[in-house]
Structure formats: structure tokens, C-alpha cells
Amino acid sequence: MAIPLGLLSLGTTTLSQKPLLQTISELPNPSRKQFTNHSKSFNQQAIQHLTHLTAISLPFLVNQQDALAVGGEFGLLEGRTVALIHPIVLGSLFFYTLYAGYLGWQWRRVRTIQTEINELKKQLKPAQLATPEGSPPVQPSPIEITIQQLTEERKELLKGSYKDRHFNAGSILLGFGVFEAVAGPVNTYMRTGKLFPGPHLYAGAAITVLWAAAAALVPAMQKGNETARNLHIALNVLNVLLFAWQIPTGFDIVLKVFEFTNWP
Structure with missing residues (x-):
């Protein structure tokens, strides 16, 4: 992380200038002591400001990818x-x-099986669809057996919802x-x-x-x-x-x- 040099120099300017120290030594004792106290107070305030400015500027000085990286915040x-x-x-x-x-x-089978039954019924002769009363039973044809089987299958499928x-x-x-x-x-x-x-x-x-x-x-x-x-x-x-x-x-x-x- 790079910190601007201007911030670093803020708290050190009054301590490093030799002419200013010579001026202080030439002052009378009461004035010299008073000036020195003000100088120390100023330096302490400058260091505090420098610390605050560094803390505020830190998020902007670090690498942006590091700031956005995932690392436990979730x-x-x-x-x-x-x-x-x-x-x-x-x-x-x-x-x-x-x-x-x-x-x-299976639901599609329920729908299509009825279509198959209807198509098979079309193949039966009218006489095979209804047996007159009193007539001897007629052996069911293969088509009728298939229709009966499909009808039973459809009934079972309907039970399955x-x-x-x-x-x-x-x-x-x-x-x-x-x-x-x-x-x-x-x-x-x-x-x-x-x-x-x-x-x-x-x-x-x-x-x-x-x-x-x-x-x-x-x-x-x-x-x-x-x-x-x-x-x-x-x-x-x-x-x-x-x-x-x-x-x-x-x-x-x-x-x-x-x-x-x-x-x-």
C-alpha cells in the first residue's frame, strides 16, 4: 500500500526545519517555553490527523481485487x-x-387406449355388437377379446389418477x-x-x-x-x-x- 508523501510530511515539517529551531533558541525563556509547548501540541494534533487520514484513505489505496475477493464474508x-x-x-x-x-x-396411455378401442369397434360387424335375446352365445372374435382386454386395462389405469x-x-x-x-x-x-x-x-x-x-x-x-x-x-x-x-x-x-x- 502506498501512502502519499504529503501526508507523511504533515507531522514532521516543524520538527525538521533548522531555521525554525534557531529562531526558537533566540527567543526569551518565557516565550521560548510557550512556543515549544505550542509546537508540541501542534505536532500531536498533526500525528492524530495523519492517523485519521490514513485510516480513511486505506480502502482506496489497497488493491481493488483484494477488496472484492471472497474470503469468509458470507x-x-x-x-x-x-x-x-x-x-x-x-x-x-x-x-x-x-x-x-x-x-x-401412463396418462397418455389412458387417452390413446380409448382411441384404440373406438377404432377396433369400427371393425366389428353390426351383428357382433349386439346379440339377440334367446340366441345361443357366440364365441367372441379376436377383435372383441382385444376390446375387452383394452377396456379392462383402461379401467385400471383410471384408478391410478x-x-x-x-x-x-x-x-x-x-x-x-x-x-x-x-x-x-x-x-x-x-x-x-x-x-x-x-x-x-x-x-x-x-x-x-x-x-x-x-x-x-x-x-x-x-x-x-x-x-x-x-x-x-x-x-x-x-x-x-x-x-x-x-x-x-x-x-x-x-x-x-x-x-x-x-x-x-
Whole structure:
């Protein structure tokens, strides 16, 4: 740190000038003593001012990067415990994404199975749709057996309430996912004072955008828009692929967290 020379000279000027000392020695004794006392008082005040000025100017004289460096001012938020929340939550959300996809696929099956039943019924002859009373039972055709099996399957699927469960799972995934996608980089900045642009950060941003885009299609899906439904599925498939691809880079970051942080 460099302190201006002008500040250093403030308290030493009256002590180092020889003509002034000679002048003092030539004064009468009472005047000399009085002048010396004033000089000492002035020097003490000058030293006090110098100390105050140095303390005030210190933040402006130190290196700016040192002043901005992260080094404990965030307390526990810089520790290993908080840093590990992000990988733990995101790892859990990866498997929860697969579960939400399973629920969505089952709900889609509920809708498509009814379409299959309607198409099969169109293939039956009118005489096969209703058996007259008193007539001997007719052996069901393969199409009728298939219709019966699909009908039973649909009844079982309806008991699973997959529509509501998929919607709830998607809402939880969106809420926790977006929150942690933002909290992770914020924590990295708290620990290191900077972010690290790279595959992990870019993939995480893309996943967050895909979550939002897939959720934005829900109103159109509820109105029966098949294009919105197919796009919703495509976005989520891409999301899962990006999520899986991001795991190795995330694991590398976890190793660095253990290397450069301490408990808690």
C-alpha cells in the first residue's frame, strides 16, 4: 500500500526545519517555553490527523481485487454443506424427472387406449355388437377379446389418477428445478467470487428453459391440442437427455467442492 508523501510530511515539517529551531533558541525563556509547548501540541494534533487520514484513505489505496475477493464474508453460505445442496437436489430431481415422465406416459396411455378401442369397434360387424335375446352365445372374435382386454386395462389405469399425479409432479419439478438452477450459480459466486462458463452451466440454463417451455404448453394441452402434447413430450425427452449428459460435469464440480471447501 502506498501512502502519499504529503501526508507523511504533515507531522514532521516543524520538527525538521533548522531555521525554525534557531529562531526558537533566540527567543526569551518565557516565550521560548510557550512556543515549544505550542509546537508540541501542534505536532500531536498533526500525528492524530495523519492517523485519521490514513485510516480513511486505506480502502482506496489497497488493491481493488483484494477488496472484492471472497474470503469468509458470507459465512456458512461459503461452506461445503451449502455447496452440496445443489448437486443433491439436482440429482434427486433427475430421478424425479424420470418418475414424472412415467406418470405422463401412463396418462397418455389412458387417452390413446380409448382411441384404440373406438377404432377396433369400427371393425366389428353390426351383428357382433349386439346379440339377440334367446340366441345361443357366440364365441367372441379376436377383435372383441382385444376390446375387452383394452377396456379392462383402461379401467385400471383410471384408478391410478395419472393425470393429476403427473400435473403435480410437473409443478414440483418446475418449482424446485428453477429455484435450484438459480441458487447453484449464486452459491458458486459466493464461494469463488466468479462463475465458470462451460458445458455444465450452459446445459443447466437450457434445462431450465425447457422446463418453462414445457409448462407453457399445458393450457393448450388441456384444450386437446395434440400438437402441443407432442411438443411437450419432445421438449421433456430433450430435457432428460441434457440432464443425463450434465451428470459427469456435475460430478467433477462436486470433487472440486470437496477439494476447496471445508465443513460446515
